[in-house]
Amino acid sequence: MAAADSPLQQQMHTLYADHHGWLCGWLRKKLGCGHQAADLAQDTFVRVLLKRESPDVRAPRAYLGTIAKGLVADFFRRQDLERSYLDVLASLPEPEVPSPETRAILLEALLAIDAMLDGMKPIVRQAFLLSQLEGLTYEQIAQQLGVTKRTVSNYMCTALEHCYLLAP
Template sequence: MPAGEFALQHEVQALYSNHHGWLHAWLRKKLGCTHNAADLAHDTFVRVLSKTEPVAAAEPRAYLATIAHGLVVDFHRRRALERAYLDTLAALPEPQLPSLEVRAIVLEALVAIDTMLDGMKPPVRQAFILSQLDGLTYAEIASRLGVTVRTVNNYMLKALEHCYLLAP
């Protein structure tokens, strides 16, 4: 194991030992559930481990709370999306309900799409949605957004580049 990798592992181990209990309690207070708090505390340290630069933060709790806060936001967004999907399913007649496997696949796809769209700037996202979901032409999008067709073209290039970079 290279020295830099060993030092990083040691820093993370110390960060975990000294602050995991505090982070779990902080998340439990935010989420109201010890199990979800444990999952997000774990995910926080997975994010820390995935970083390639040293983690020696001057304020380790603020550092961990910043990472964990982003995970809490993602958690709530995912839950809201899941509730909306389940509400839509509840409105369907019984024979049209998809299987549990299909529901899981659709929900996973919805979360992935939401994550992808969330990473776009609002006008880029709006142009992309108008194009891909509403089927509007670039000229129609430009008219609706009050921009030029060239700007819409630039928005779409940014959106497609964003999607390409997120593709597996």
């Protein structure tokens, strides 16, 4: 380590050196795959670096574990989504199967939509999906959810604002 390294760089180096092996092992137990564990361990440390703040050194394993748990949940959700998508593709007649490029684009879009929806409160997400996928009116959504039409309107504003803020 260079003498000119900042205290944050030194702290990150120490955090990585002291806990990378433990994190890889912990993730390997969760995932059953050393390669995926190594990838998610690296992603965990990237998240720590991107925060650009001093990591919680009082409980570094708890800190890293919390970040890694979120990444594991994302990994399994993505895997389930990919599996469902591939099942749908397998059920299509041969002439309707999209090209590999189109499949990759569609999967990327599905993952982006999933990530966007995951950031919404469940009731807001449900109202949004009832509106956008099932074409229900606000009044129909209000009846189905047992809330007022104005509440549905608020849910939709929240959902649309969330989508807008996450849009590239």
